[in-house]
Amino acid sequence: MNQTLFAVLIAVLVVAGIGLLIGLILAIASIVMAVPKDEKAEAVLELLPGANCGACGYSGCAGYASALSKGQAKPGACPVGGEDCTHAVEELLGVSAGEAVKKVAHVHCMGNCDNTSYKADFQGVKSCLSASRYGDISACSYGCLGFGDCVSACLSNAITVCNGVAVVDIDKCGGCGLCEQACPRKLITVAPVKEQAVVRCSNHDKGAQAKKACKAACIGCMKCMKVCEAGAITVNNFCATIDPEKCTGCGVCVENCPSKCITI
Amino acid sequence: MLIKSLVSVFLAAILTENYVLCKFLGICPFLGVSKKLNTAVGMSVAVTFVMVLATAVTFPIYQYLLVPNDLSYLQTIVFILIIAGLVQLVEIVLKKYIPSLYQSLGVYLPLITTNCAILGVTMLVLQKVETTALYTYTYGHALINALGAGIGFLVAMVMFAGVRSRLESADIPKSLQGLPITLISASLVALSFLGFSGFVDKLIPLA
Incomplete structure (x- = not known):
């Protein structure tokens, strides 16, 4: 009985000991080799809207912030944050660079229920993408399908499907262009306000x-x-x-x- | 004899006992990171490094700590613990000194923790200690074996990255696009490695 207990104890001690040793080594290593965080980049990141839409051309807000702090990017590339964001970043970094052009999305279709009609009753998955693969379900084979893929892509709830056609609320729109990519019929474009x-x-x-x-x-x-x-x-x-x-x-x-x- | 056996172990680990293509370990990074040549090489270098380091640590721990205390049944859990710790350490070191490699490896570096090729290298080498009859399998052999396994991983990754870059431009039937054709081509590459069987024994006769 005692011997069994001893064997178990040894096993537990060995594993726990190794774990403890590794933990200690890692703790020391993380202190000794700590990477100094880029505080400027983190401050810039605080000012950015955090939408991570990638409209600035970087992988996300963090990527843009680090590029800004290193001086590799100019403030004003963020369409979502608009002018307020640009001014705040400019103030923080002490540089001014160009005008921030706010952009909004436009839907190039007016095919609402009054103007056009559906040819077929689409019973499949309620998304524009699957409906567009299925074929022509509306009378116009170019027009808005009205299932709202753009609505779900929108980060700022600026798009609604109103009477069978997508409508952009210009005040809310950040101009990130995610809806542009989401629309299978390429009806949405982003243009300066x-x-x-x-x-x-x-x-x-x-x-x-x-x-x-x-x-x-x-x-x-x-x-x-x-x-x-x-x-x-x-x-x-x-x-x-x-x-x-x-x-x-x-x-x-x-x-x-x-x-x-x-x-x- | 020693040099001969070391060379034989090294070549065998690359060609006849290739951990990816002959033992089918470490398939996840093999399929996941082989799309681009430079990430494939980076991943392989990281894996090789961790393999050698892990063997260097686990081999003596097994021989001098677990076996004398009749704890060899603990090898799996202890090895996993050690490998996980080592990967963390490698990550910290890379982050500090080679940030570009750290960023390009991205999520794959933590994934090495659960890479079965590394666990396989550290554990299968222990079986060889018992089964090798012609010479004594030493610590040096184990390290050379780990290095060879890593280089074998590199060879497999680089070869497969080449195959995949050709797949990009190939006209593939729709039902086979993506992962299916990747798996089929991986199996063909593995089949070609079967041609090396017996190669090392013939080349470097030890008996």
């Missing part, structure tokens, strides 16, 4: 066909292109696109659009 006209349609069918599918479709009549003084509008494959860089927001195209698919 300013007074500008946006074509709310992505239908590339011929005018008559497009009009049949949706009342608010761009028919490619090129009227907007002709009236635009800034030369910002191009019509490709029966659908107008406006270059946000060139657009002055004068609104002439909005007045002249027969389908009323351009808004400001």
Whole structure:
């Protein structure tokens, strides 16, 4: 009996002893070889919004913060934090670098339940991605599917599906572009905030066909292109696109659009 | 005789007893980190380092602490403990002195803790001590075996990284894309290593 107890005790002591020894060595090593933390980077990280969206071009807020603290990046690359964030970072680092351009997302579709209709009743997984793989379930094969993949991708709850089409709340939108990637039909683009006209349609069918599918479709009549003084509008494959860089927001195209698919 | 046996152990660990391709240990990093050549090499170097270090520590502990006290049944748990501690130590050292390697290894360094190839190298070498009849299997043999196993891991990783870079551009049937074709090509590479069986015994006759 005693011998068994002794054997167990030895086993426990050996394992515990080795564990203790390793623990001690590790504790000493972690103190001796402690890596000094970059306090500046941590302070910058505090100021960043922490969305980790990657819109700045770094792996996340931590990556951007460390690049900022080393002077490898300029403040203002964060579209989510906007101007407030940029100013705070500038103050902390003592540098000012360029204007932070706040961006917002635009949905290029107005195919709501009043303008267009569903061709088929989709019973599958309620996501735009699976619905788009399935085929044409709505009358317009370019338009918003309305299952809200962009809604779930959005970090700031800025997107809602309203009457069958996604709508961006410009005040809430951070411009990170995650919805742009989430939309299987590539209906969402991110553009700088300013007074500008946006074509709310992505239908590339011929005018008559497009009009049949949706009342608010761009028919490619090129009227907007002709009236635009800034030369910002191009019509490709029966659908107008406006270059946000060139657009002055004068609104002439909005007045002249027969389908009323351009808004400001 | 000693030199001959050391060379034989070293070559055998790389070719005939390759831990990845012949014993199928350490498959997780073999499939996980072999996508790019530089991460594959970095991982293999880390694994080799930990293998040698782990053997250097576990072999004497087994011989001089566990066996005399009739505790050889504790080898698995003690070895796991030691390997986990060693990996932590390596991580601390790398973080301090080679941060670029530390960052490129990322999550795979902690994963070495549970890498069965390392546990396999430290434990299988103990069986060899008992089964090797032609010469006495010493501490030096064990260390050379660990080094060879690490280099064998490196060879397998680098070879497979090459195979995978060719897979990238291959026209693979849809049902086989991704992991299935990776596993099939891994099995073919393993099959090719079967050609080395008996090679070392013929090359360096010990008897």
